[in-house]
Amino acid sequence: MDTQQHMEDRLWDYIDGMAGEEEKSFIDQLIGSNLEWKTKYKELLDVHQLMQTSLELDEPSLRFRQNVMEEIAKYQIAPATKSYINKNIVRGIGAFFIVMVIGFFVSGFAQVNWSDSSSSTMIPIDFNKVDWSKFFNNTYMNIFMMVNIVLGLMLLDMYLGKKKKELENKTQL
Amino acid sequence: MDTGSTDSEIISRVLRGEQQAFAELVNRYQNFVFTITLRYTDNREDAEEIAQDIFVKAYRSLADFRGASKFSTWLYTIVTTSCITFLRKKKLETRSLDDEKVFEQADNQNSGFTANQIEQKSKVAMVNEAIKLLLPDDAKIITLFYKGEQSLEEIGVIMGMEPNTVKVKLHRARQRLKEKMEKKFPQEVADASWR
Numbered sequence: 001m002d003t004q005q006h007m008e009d010r011l012w013d014y015i016d017g018m019a020g021e022e023e024k025s026f027i028d029q030l031i032g033s034n035l036e037w038k039t040k041y042k043e044l045l046d047v048h049q050l051m052q053t054s055l056e057l058d059e060p061s062l063r064f065r066q067n068v069m070e071e072i073a074k075y076q077i078a079p080a081t082k083s084y085i086n087k088n089i090v091r092g093i094g095a096f097f098i099v100m101v102i103g104f105f106v107s108g109f110a111q112v113n114w115s116d117s118s119s120s121t122m123i124p125i126d127f128n129k130v131d132w133s134k135f136f137n138n139t140y141m142n143i144f145m146m147v148n149i150v151l152g153l154m155l156l157d158m159y160l161g162k163k164k165k166e167l168e169n170k171t172q173l
Numbered sequence: 174m175d176t177g178s179t180d181s182e183i184i185s186r187v188l189r190g191e192q193q194a195f196a197e198l199v200n201r202y203q204n205f206v207f208t209i210t211l212r213y214t215d216n217r218e219d220a221e222e223i224a225q226d227i228f229v230k231a232y233r234s235l236a237d238f239r240g241a242s243k244f245s246t247w248l249y250t251i252v253t254t255s256c257i258t259f260l261r262k263k264k265l266e267t268r269s270l271d272d273e274k275v276f277e278q279a280d281n282q283n284s285g286f287t288a289n290q291i292e293q294k295s296k297v298a299m300v301n302e303a304i305k306l307l308l309p310d311d312a313k314i315i316t317l318f319y320k321g322e323q324s325l326e327e328i329g330v331i332m333g334m335e336p337n338t339v340k341v342k343l344h345r346a347r348q349r350l351k352e353k354m355e356k357k358f359p360q361e362v363a364d365a366s367w368r
Contacts, residue, residue: 071228
């Protein structure tokens with residue numbers, strides 16, 4: 001690291017009060033005994049104090065707050081995200097993907113000839129002999145699509161059920 | 174206008190349906206939010222529009238504020254995402270902090286200060302003019318640290334960075350600000366005690 005940059009970084013930490021006790025006392029000594037460190041410390045401290053005292057915030061127009069209040073009058077506070085995210089749906093989707101991945105692994109390992117010692121690699125799988133068509137044949141795709149359709153219908157059913165409940169609640173009120 | 178209530182108390186009132194209480198939060202944070210948006214747009218009208226949009230978003234999402242952080246930290250996170258969205262919409266090129274050309278561009282911005290004008294400027298004006306010459310991210314990190322009452326950890330949450338990264342960026346941003354002041358306001362800097 002560049003020595004000058006390293007010195008500045010350590011001094012900024014010291015000025016910001018982020019240096020540890022040991023580092024703090026070490027820098028105290030350096031500032032007291034080394035002219036270069038003392039000069040740089042004073043330089044950075046001046047910049048720091050200048051920013052603390054002189055940095056100002058800009059002000060928006062006088063009508064700003066009124067404009068915001070007029071705008072928010074058109075809206076309602078949205079319900080908290082956690083209130084409409086159904087954890088069971090998230091868990092269901094997660095479970096589905098885990099089952100899919102496990103299924104692929106089981107099918108894959110089922111094709112491995114573990115007793116075959118002719119393979120020169122560490123892994124006892126001859127990838128040339130793996131029959132990929134077993135994974136991506138029509139039956140597999142059909143099962144995959146069917147599961148997705150069933151899941152989709154379940155989600156639609158839950159959504160419509162929720163809507164129906166909301167309507168019933170409104171009519172009761 | 175300020176009733177002395179804490180942010181949490183005001184938020185509870187707003188969530189109970191007292192919409193007008195939100196005006197207190199706007200009053201408290203409007204200058205800070207506007208300053209940050211102005212750092213990104215350099216245009217008061219755009220900055221005000223984005224700032225207004227930020228408060229509307231904050232109001233609408235208020236139920237999502239769980240109080241795990243300060244309200245200001247949560248609000249400034251919305252400021253950051255809104256400013257980034259604005260820049261994307263405007264199709265401004267995303268500029269790397271390490272891009273030398275960017276510094277040249279920033280150097281050339283607002284460089285029309287005459288010697289007489291500079292001489293008349295106070296230290297306050299010098300700092301506030303110099304910060305406008307910085308890249309938005311540099312200006313924002315300095316403003317958050319010195320005016321936003323945010324710790325490095327909180328700035329990290331706002332900017333989506335690790336506190337250590339924020340620390341390094343803050344060091345560099347201050348260094349660049351110092352260089353800008355030395356370059357653009359040599360007379361003022363000569364009067365200041367660090368030179």
